[in-house]
Every structure is written in C-alpha cells, then in structure tokens.
Amino acid sequence: MEPSTQNSGSAKTIRSWVLLYFDSLYSWAFYKTSSKESAEDLVQETFLVALKSFDQFEGKSTPKSWLFGILRNKIADHHRQKYRNPGIAMQQQSENSADALFGTLFNVHGEWNVAESPQPWQEERSHLLDNPDFNKTLQDCLGKLPLNWFSAIQLKFMEEKKPEQVCQELGVTPTNYWQIIHRAKLQLRKCLQINWFNG
Amino acid sequence: MKKKIIHLILLSCTRATELIEKKSLFGLSWIERLQLRLHTNVCDGCTIYQQQSILLDKVLRSQAINFDELSLLPQVKNEPLKQSILLSLDKASN
Numbered sequence: 001m002e003p004s005t006q007n008s009g010s011a012k013t014i015r016s017w018v019l020l021y022f023d024s025l026y027s028w029a030f031y032k033t034s035s036k037e038s039a040e041d042l043v044q045e046t047f048l049v050a051l052k053s054f055d056q057f058e059g060k061s062t063p064k065s066w067l068f069g070i071l072r073n074k075i076a077d078h079h080r081q082k083y084r085n086p087g088i089a090m091q092q093q094s095e096n097s098a099d100a101l102f103g104t105l106f107n108v109h110g111e112w113n114v115a116e117s118p119q120p121w122q123e124e125r126s127h128l129l130d131n132p133d134f135n136k137t138l139q140d141c142l143g144k145l146p147l148n149w150f151s152a153i154q155l156k157f158m159e160e161k162k163p164e165q166v167c168q169e170l171g172v173t174p175t176n177y178w179q180i181i182h183r184a185k186l187q188l189r190k191c192l193q194i195n196w197f198n199g
Numbered sequence: 200m201k202k203k204i205i206h207l208i209l210l211s212c213t214r215a216t217e218l219i220e221k222k223s224l225f226g227l228s229w230i231e232r233l234q235l236r237l238h239t240n241v242c243d244g245c246t247i248y249q250q251q252s253i254l255l256d257k258v259l260r261s262q263a264i265n266f267d268e269l270s271l272l273p274q275v276k277n278e279p280l281k282q283s284i285l286l287s288l289d290k291a292s293n
C-alpha cells in the first residue's frame with residue numbers, strides 16, 4: 001500500500017475497520033476464490049480502495065457493507081480476468097461467442113438439439129449452496145459471461161435491484177434486459193451442466 | 200411449414216425459454232402464460248429448464264451478501280497480512 005497522500009483521519013478510521021472486519025472479509029474472499037494468494041490480494045486491494053475513495057463513503061451504508069461491496073466487485077473482477085486478455089476489446093467477441101452457444105443449443109426450428117435438451121440435476125439445493133466447490137464452479141461460470149450480461153445478473157440477483165433500475169443503469173430497454181438474462185442463464189446453465197453436473 | 204404453425208400455437212423452445220425468463224422479471228400476459236403452459240405440457244426439455252431456471256435464480260440470489268450467513272462461514276485467519284495492512288495504515292496516519 002502507498003497511502004502517503006491520504007490524510008491521517010481516514011487512515012485511522014480504516015485502521016479500526018481492519019481490526020473489526022479483516023477476518024470476515026478475508027474468510028469470505030478465501031471462500032469465494034479457494035486461493036490464499038488471491039484472497040490476500042483482494043482483501044489488500046479492498047482496504048486500498050477504501051482508503052483512496054474514503055470521501056465517497058458518506059455513511060449511507062454501514063462500513064461493513066461498504067467494505068464487502070468493494071470486495072464483492074474485486075472478486076467479480078478477479079473471476080472475469082481469468083478469462084480475458086487485458087487491453088483487448090474482448091466484450092464484443094465474447095458476446096459473439098456466447099451467441100454462438102445459442103446456435104448450438106437450438107436447431108433452426110428453435111427446438112432443443114437432442115444432445116442439449118436439459119436433463120434433470122440430481123443434487124439437492126441445500127447441499128449445493130453449502131458446497132464451496134460448487135461455489136467456485138459457479139464463480140468461474142459467472143466469470144465467463146460477457147461483461148454486460150454479468151452486470152445484468154449482478155444487478156438483478158446480487159444487488160437485488162428492481163428491473164427499472166437495472167434497465168436504467170445498463171441503458172437497455174426492458175425487452176433487451178430479459179433477453180440478456182435469458183441468454184446469460186442459458187449459458188450459465190450449460191456451464192454448470194458441463195462443469196458440475198457432468199453432462 | 201407445419202412446424203411454423205405448431206410453433207405459432209405451441210411456441211418454439213427458444214421462445215418458451217425466453218418467456219420463462221420474462222415471467223420472473225416482468226410477468227406474462229394471459230396469452231403468453233397459456234402458450235407457455237401448453238408448451239411445457241408437451242416439452243420435457245423446457246419443463247426441466249424451467250425448474251433449473253428457478254433453482255439458478257435461488258443460487259444466484261444466495262450470492263448476495265448475506266451477513267447472517269457470512270457469520271456462519273468458517274473463519275480463516277491471516278495474521279501476517281492483517282498486521283502488514285495495519286502497519287501501512289499506521290505509516291499513512293503519521
């Protein structure tokens with residue numbers, strides 16, 4: 001960390017937050033990435049961002065949820081970066097390849113291709129959500145989504161925004177929005193099918 | 200041609216899965232609801248898709264930060280990192 005330009009007040013406040021929340025932030029990062037190195041980087045970056053953007057913390061949320069919000073975005077970036085070369089405009093390409101998946105799932109009549117037709121999943125829901133390995137697979141699958149598809153998923157489910165808010169933030173029409181969710185979930189389902197349910 | 204007519208009434212799977220997602224976001228008109236029900240009555244793939252789509256929603260919602268559940272996570276300690284962050288903050292506040 002190189003916080004030399006920061007004033008001492010914010011550093012003192014953040015210091016008290018480290019004492020209070022470091023353990024739970026680190027545990028969460030570790031749980032989400034299954035990697036000591038990644039968890040260390042992410043938590044360190046989280047406090048660095050907190051220090052740099054301390055002005056933006058206006059007490060609208062609690063320090064705890066503010067810090068976890070920063071960390072959540074860092075974790076999402078982390079999973080995305082694994083599938084993206086930095087510096088190249090990957091989004092469109094990724095969306096094209098994601099669209100190509102659409103073409104393999106359905107035939108020209110819009111029916112499921114025989115091999116792609118969904119088969120029942122054997123696992124109990126409660127079992128799934130408690131399983132760190134499943135969580136890791138889910139994060140990886142989320143990381144493979146085109147960026148704006150992921151944003152739509154994140155805003156809808158993780159931030160629990162209303163459809164109107166999501167449309168506004170993403171700059172899309174309601175029809176665009178549910179079509180994005182549709183494609184994103186088709187891809188997620190397929191990814192989990194391959195990588196978790198082994199089909 | 201025959202398929203086109205069937206799909207007009209019974210929907211294609213592409214359209215049916217679209218409506219399944221639309222349903223949870225914006226709701227469906229009565230005619231869409233009827234079309235979807237007729238489709239899932241005869242299409243196993245979309246019936247399973249619908250169940251898995253609902254499960255996926257639950258799984259994705261569980262990714263929201265839930266502080267009650269967070270407190271149940273096993274605590275992983277990393278004292279060296281904690282101390283090093285504290286140290287750099289001390290430097291910053293001096």
